[in-house]
Amino acid sequence: MKGYLAIVLLLGSLITPGGLAHAKLKVVATTPDLGSLAREVGGDRIEVVSLAKGTEDPHFVDAKPSFIRVLNQADVLIEGGADLEVGWLPPLVVNARNPKIQLGQPGRIIAADVIRLLEVPSGPVDRSLGDVHPFGNPHFTMDPRNGELIAQLLSERFCFAAPGDCSIFQSNLKQFEAKIDGRMPIWQKQMAPLNGVKAISYHKSFSYLAERFKLRIVNTIEPKPGIPPSAAHVVNLVAQMKSESVRLILMEPNHERKTPTFLAQETGAKIALVPSMVGGTKEASDYIALFDSIVQTLLATVDGGIP
């Protein structure tokens, strides 16, 4: 009888989420940027899993069944929101059977809630505009100040989910803010040669980066979000880049290179392969390193001055 009881207790402890010990908060982030911010705030008091890889397109992540298991055991789900993950996250959350991460619950954190979104369409919106985001551009982690705002939100919500560790989260937040505050003037100083420089980007992934560091992105290689460039659009781009002296092409490493290379050859502009997420390149290993590597890449691209 005692043997049976021991087995039942053992099985019980195996299947009880979190077990009996003071468990770490289990955090799932949809993208590695959000995962990295969570690590900054949560430190060693949380376990973080990021679903999308930094090298892949965050709009087109497969809703793998293994993610259902990860979400099932999560205490907190952090998503970007603003339709960034609309193509893959909703069925995962439904199938995860986890009341803690349903919409409206404290365990569901939507980063876009605290962000001033850029490029919110002001007129009527329909899909003739391409795969447009009606709530605004969701690539907002590309501004370090937005990272700070998200970290503040994470600290508030982690405190709610794990009050015992709140002082640690708050202290980690202060340290992270100090890191950003310390790096920001350096980044801005380093980026000074690029102030006002005109650029084009492949996708609208760099609007927030450009606004923060005063780059001027005048067009995109995609004529509309998610629509590949047509020959006519490329011809127009060449003309625009020449007439407006566009000197830089910003793109993530995973896009096709044929069109950007052609544009560079035709106009003399330089291509900067820039990650748009943590993990997008080997150097972009965390949120601070992401901006360090972006700044370094841009500076290396324009080394010797803007052509």
Add this chain to the structure above:
Amino acid sequence: MHTRLCRCACVALCIVVFGEWSPGFAKEIDPSEMESLKKQITLMEEQLRQLREKVDQLETKPLRPGPPALEKDTAEAEPDDKEKRLRDVERQVQQQRTANRGILAPFNPKISLNGLFSAAMFSEKDNLQFGDHDPHVQGFNVQNVELHLQGTVDPYFKMDANVVTFLNHGDTTIELEEAYGTSLALPANLQLVAGQYFTRFGRQNWQHPHQWDFADQPVILNRIFGPDGLRGPGAQLSWLAPLPFYLEFIGSAQQGEGEIATSFLSKPGDTVRGYTLIDRPVRKIGDLLYMPRVVTSFSPTEDVTVALGGSAVFGPNATGTNNRTSVYGADIYVKWKPVNQSQGYPFVVWQTEYLFRDYQAGPDAVNGIPASRPKDFGFYSQILYGFTYRWVAGFRLDYANSSGGDVAVPFLVTLGQQDLVGERWRLSPNVTFYPSEFSKFRLQYNLDFADSRGREAVHGVFLQAEFNIGEHGAHGF
């Protein structure tokens, strides 16, 4: 500066309060008032822009000389305070912009309409396409027009519904394909689905026609689950095992009546394998269909995901008062997609399903056919290669065969249903172009060999088009 911010916040708050919480106000709002509100928002945005510029200036300005403690306090307190106030006002402006998109929008279900059309050409007058949603007539076909609604019911359930219509030789058919609720918050990793739904057998039976990777239904699914797939009203309970890998058990009980349950009670007067179906309503709990399914998934590498499943369905059939049908299936799905994918490309998917049906038939007193135990079995195996953005090439191999029940085959011939038994092979290459996620064009060729046609090749060519409008919820893996 402080007064201006407060004024902004008050205006925004008033707009939010009246805009969000008073639908009556929204209905009666004067266009000129709306214009004035829009102007105020534009004004507020300009003020915000100016404030952000000031914050930027503060960030880049060298710190003032002075005692270190004071310098630190000033440097930290001012931007923090400004950022916080900015954040509050920005959030209110954001909420107002969202509210302008439709005051009740968050409560509306997601609505989408999907149209699937095709042009078809066949080498034979009587072709071998028996699916209701296949291109099955020479010339133009309306394969499937699906109205899909999806929304959250309350904190405990969400609901999905698909109402489908299509043309059958010019006649419009309307079907309630699915309408079901799904639980969101059951304890112990359980999930309940209740309503009318496709049986979660294998991989393709519960996909809607616009999700299919080919223009038509696999032969073996058509033979065993009929022209419309297996579905019906019922309840399904599934359990996610609390293990380090994904393992899910699904159990379902459904009504097995009508043309949507052809291997089971189906429709009185119809024939299955040559046997006429009697009127056999559900009288006891054992007359329902029961489906167990187990499915697991794992990723051997970062680029590859594998899903394996096993399913069965047990239920009564109407060729006799106590006859029963058992269907068994196994499925495998392997997907390769590199971690540096762009817009979901490139990828390779291999999907295969095997099905087996054991059918207790007859005797058929009306036609004088003795009892028999026919078996039907077969598989389809398909590979899809997304070779460049928006382009997918596919190839499918179909095989189906049957054994036993030979006593009824002559009667099948008199009914003209001999194509539903015997050996059949089909090869289907296709290529699909997706102008966007919301439309597609597909060209497919079918090369068919059937015992019933003397193993002479039957050719079919389809050009399929799909258009989707509205907000269609994301599909699972």
